Amino acid sequence: MRTFFEQLFRSQVWRSVFRHGLPESNRTRAEAIFFNFFLHVHPTKVRKRSVRFNYTWGLGGLSFGLFIILTVTGALLMLYYRPSAPQAYWDMKDLQFVVSSGQFLRNMHRWAAHAMVAVVFLHMLRVFYTGSYRPPKEFNWVIGVVLLVATILLSYTGYLLPWDQLAFWGISVGTNMARAMPFGIGEKISFLLLGGNIVGENALVRFYVLHCFILPVAAMVLMGIHFWRVRKDGGV
Amino acid sequence: MENSKLMDQEEHQQEETNLLTRRYFLEIVGGGAIGVAAVGSMVLTAQFLSPNVLLEPSLxxxxxxxxxxxxxxxxxxxxxxxxxxxxxxxxxxxxxxxxxxxxxxxxxxxxxxxxxxxxxxxxxxxxxxxxxxxxxxxxxxxxxxxxxxxxxxxxxxxxxxxxxxxxx
Structure with missing residues (x-):
């Protein structure tokens, strides 16, 4: 077994992927972090205080974990869901009663979505109470607020997709709230969101595109910047 | 010889007084073209987002x-x-x-x-x-x-x- 791993670590394939030596010296241990795409954003040093679990409660990491769960389950749900009326409702029912593990995936997506809103909010509270919004991290707080809004918008756009009574009235009330904006801006925003004057087929497709592409991509880009800045400022 | 020296001097003066240099001219033209294309595509996208025909029930x-x-x-x-x-x-x-x-x-x-x-x-x-x-x-x-x-x-x-x- 030992010789197998020694041979593996010496092989051309392994060494083409991991171009540093085994993490046996301080130098190669550092290289293992610097030369890894996923780890390279880590800071060179971290305060002992900030790695303590009850300093961060791991809430940012939990939010990201939930986002990963939502991306994977969401991509799988997309294989059976067609965003057209009334087909969307029947596809949702098929996912519950016909598709293998469909109910499980749908519930996982639903509960992870609820949890993500809660966890992101708790993460914001933690950052507030530890004063982590203070200089030099003010701008990262702003990005965090935009990410909170993105999370809520993702949750809201996903709400219409089952195309049931709850979804219909939820979106009716929500877009009517937008309509309360003055000088006709509200009417315009509501019209653009719904792709019309009523919650109909156009609205369903628009919310679907926002939910499955535009908002997740925006959130991913912002998360990249958010994590990079956290680490450059000495966080974990 | 005398002439080219004079031109060198002129060019130098031009740069100093920030008159229209070739580089600046091309930056303006290129940047302007990109700006026009950017604004134009934003206007087109905004128009695209607003549907012109709606299949909604009669009022x-x-x-x-x-x-x-x-x-x-x-x-x-x-x-x-x-x-x-x-x-x-x-x-x-x-x-x-x-x-x-x-x-x-x-x-x-x-x-x-x-x-x-x-x-x-x-x-x-x-x-x-x-x-x-x-x-x-x-x-x-x-x-x-x-x-x-x-x-x-x-x-x-x-x-x-x-x-x-x-x-x-």
């Missing part, structure tokens, strides 16, 4: 004949979200059932004689005026006409004043 509909509505009655047409009110013998008007607060469908409460919204508790009288709750405005009154077959025609695209009625 005009037949509510039924006069005899379907007894005097002193408020009838909700759930599909069209409109109340047909026959206050007295020949006194008709059409009220929107869409609550002006957040767009839920209000109901007629016969025993209390009010129109009430189930979502956030707004209350209106039979004329659509706000009695209580968060509703910021009265219920909208729509144009109500009678066609040749004595059918009531409601036009939800045409809002009329609060004193307009249909006399039959």
């Amino acid at each position: 005009k509909f037949k509510a039924g004949s006069v005899e379907n509505f007894p005097p002193a009655s408020v009838t909700l047409n759930k599909e069209q979200k409109v109340f047909i009110v026959r206050a007295r013998e020949g006194y008709f008007y059409a009220l929107s059932a869409v609550c002006p607060h957040l767009g839920c469908i209000a109901n007629w409460k016969g025993e209390e004689g009010i129109i009430a919204c189930p979502c956030h508790g707004s209350k209106f009288d039979q004329e659509g005026r706000v009695l209580g709750g968060p509703a910021p405005r009265s219920l909208v009154r729509f144009s109500l006409l009678l066609d040749e077959q004595k059918q009531l025609i409601v036009d939800k695209g045409l809002v009329v004043g609060e004193d307009v009625i249909l006399k039959v």
